[in-house]
Amino acid sequence: MPAVHPLDTPLFLTRGARSVIGPAKEAAAHAGTMSTLQITDGRVLLPDMSVETGDVLVNQDSGDIVAVGDVETGDETLNADGCLIMPGLVNAHTHAAMSLLRGYADDKPLDAWLREDIWPAEASLTPEDVRAGTELALLEFIESGVTSFADMYFHEPEVVDAVADAGLRARLGHGVVTVGKDEADAVADNEESLAFAREYDGAADGRVKTAYMPHSLTTVDEALLREFTAEAREAGVPLHFHANETRDEVDPIVEERGMRPLAYADDLGMLTDEDFVAHGVHSDASEIELLAERGTAVVHCPASNMKLASGAAPVQAYREAGATVALGTDGAASNNDLDVFDEMRDAAMLGKLAAEDASAVPAEAAVDMATRGGADALGFDAGRIEPGANADLAVVDFSATHLTPVHDYVSHLAYAARGSDVRHTVCDGRVLMRDREVETLDADAVRARAADAAANLD
Ligand SMILES: N[C@@H](CCSC[C@H]1O[C@@H](n2cnc3c(=O)[nH]cnc32)[C@H](O)[C@@H]1O)C(=O)O
Numbered sequence: 175m176p177a178v179h180p181l182d183t184p185l186f187l188t189r190g191a192r193s194v195i196g197p198a199k200e201a202a203a204h205a206g207t208m209s210t211l212q213i214t215d216g217r218v219l220l221p222d223m224s225v226e227t228g229d230v231l232v233n234q235d236s237g238d239i240v241a242v243g244d245v246e247t248g249d250e251t252l253n254a255d256g257c258l259i260m261p262g263l264v265n266a267h268t269h270a271a272m273s274l275l276r277g278y279a280d281d282k283p284l285d286a287w288l289r290e291d292i293w294p295a296e297a298s299l300t301p302e303d304v305r306a307g308t309e310l311a312l313l314e315f316i317e318s319g320v321t322s323f324a325d326m327y328f329h330e331p332e333v334v335d336a337v338a339d340a341g342l343r344a345r346l347g348h349g350v351v352t353v354g355k356d357e358a359d360a361v362a363d364n365e366e367s368l369a370f371a372r373e374y375d376g377a378a379d380g381r382v383k384t385a386y387m388p389h390s391l392t393t394v395d396e397a398l399l400r401e402f403t404a405e406a407r408e409a410g411v412p413l414h415f416h417a418n419e420t421r422d423e424v425d426p427i428v429e430e431r432g433m434r435p436l437a438y439a440d441d442l443g444m445l446t447d448e449d450f451v452a453h454g455v456h457s458d459a460s461e462i463e464l465l466a467e468r469g470t471a472v473v474h475c476p477a478s479n480m481k482l483a484s485g486a487a488p489v490q491a492y493r494e495a496g497a498t499v500a501l502g503t504d505g506a507a508s509n510n511d512l513d514v515f516d517e518m519r520d521a522a523m524l525g526k527l528a529a530e531d532a533s534a535v536p537a538e539a540a541v542d543m544a545t546r547g548g549a550d551a552l553g554f555d556a557g558r559i560e561p562g563a564n565a566d567l568a569v570v571d572f573s574a575t576h577l578t579p580v581h582d583y584v585s586h587l588a589y590a591a592r593g594s595d596v597r598h599t600v601c602d603g604r605v606l607m608r609d610r611e612v613e614t615l616d617a618d619a620v621r622a623r624a625a626d627a628a629a630n631l632d
């Protein structure tokens with residue numbers, strides 16, 4: 175049972191109860207020097223996973239949460255009657271523009287899927303295609319309560335512009351592949367990734383952060399990984415890469431080097447507490463320990479791992495070891511949607527199956543991975559509803575048939591809710607979707623441009 179049963183929740187912070195507004199911000203609010211947004215009449219999911227009745231007050235200038243509970247009246251309001259205000263969901267590993275390849279090639283294992291279908295199709299994608307596909311993904315994010323994401327792709331400056339306009343928060347990078355390239359091209363690809371990371375960090379009023387993103391330990395040459403990881407460190411740029419996704423990726427490293435892939439990555443200096451890896455499906459106990467020790471986050475992508483039959487990540491073991499675990503959809507071509515509610519459900523289900531234990535990856539863990547874990551992995555001060563944190567929020571409507579009755583809000587978030595139950599989405603204090611109307615993108619135009627771009631493929 176939840177700590178506070180939602181059906182007999184006392185009125186949260188009635189008059190005179192603790193107000194969590196900070197003194198400096200309270201003074202600014204009184205002086206009328208900031209514009210505020212008050213999310214009213216709802217319930218709030220607190221960092222300890224309890225649910226309380228209360229409002230959330232947001233400073234729209236700083237983009238931070240200023241108070242939770244019994245708050246001052248805001249300049250603007252957003253009604254959350256019958257809803258739960260939760261931290262915005264974090265999609266911590268994706269390739270946004272792959273939305274153009276949704277349903278393009280299914281029912282194949284990773285290696286054949288990439289080499290036979292995906293990479294040839296991607297070869298003809300123009301910057302305009304990437305912009306169109308990315309906007310389609312961002313629209314789907316906003317419509318399903320995702321407020322931040324990590325993207326690894328190419329023509330990445332287009333993604334920066336799309337994120338700036340759509341109002342989301344993101345950690346972005348140019349994905350590097352050196353297999354099959356001559357030395358000059360291989361170096362140039364790495365240089366592009368680092369140059370992108372240096373140039374665009376802090377873009378979109380600070381909502382865009384960057385990373386150096388070598389695709390994986392088997393698709394990027396060792397000497398270049400070593401060289402550019404060192405350069406990234408010097409520039410203070412974190413790393414993101416695919417690791418231990420399939421057995422085919424693990425075995426050659428073990429055979430050639432006599433060491434586990436993550437020990438190899440550690441040797442190359444690729445595991446720090448700023449870095450985050452995608453998948454981590456085939457990690458042994460020593461690698462799980464290593465990630466936890468280094469503070470390197472792992473992004474679990476259960477739907478992609480099931481669809482490509484890559485395997486079941488040892489999520490419960492990562493969490494028990496103290497590693498930071500986030501959730502990602504991976505690209506829409508291996509999922510095939512970008513709904514992080516689905517990912518929570520898949521993570522909980524697959525986690526139980528993998529551990530042969532129905533108590534493994536409980537609802538709270540799934541919600542934690544999709545919120546706090548994701549924000550920690552990406553290095554954002556978000557993922558929790560607390561004064562001082564970024565005002566990145568999803569307001570979920572609990573009135574749907576499939577959410578009735580409500581015994582436990584957190585259970586519903588993990589097991590029964592869908593992205594389409596999100597009523598409002600707020601990022602950095604700005605309303606991106608109000609009553610299911612996306613305010614920062616023209617939804618019809620975005621869908622039409624993406625369909626056009628996809629029609630011109632192959
Ligand atoms: N510069 C590289 C592109 C790297 S972007 C990242 C790549 O990861 C690919 N990708 C998508 N999903 C997965 C996955 O699950 N595992 C490995 N790679 C993936 C995606 O299609 C894209 O080609 C090049 O020109 O080939």
Ligand SMILES: [Zn+2]
Binds near residue numbers: 267268
């Ligand atoms: Zn991926």
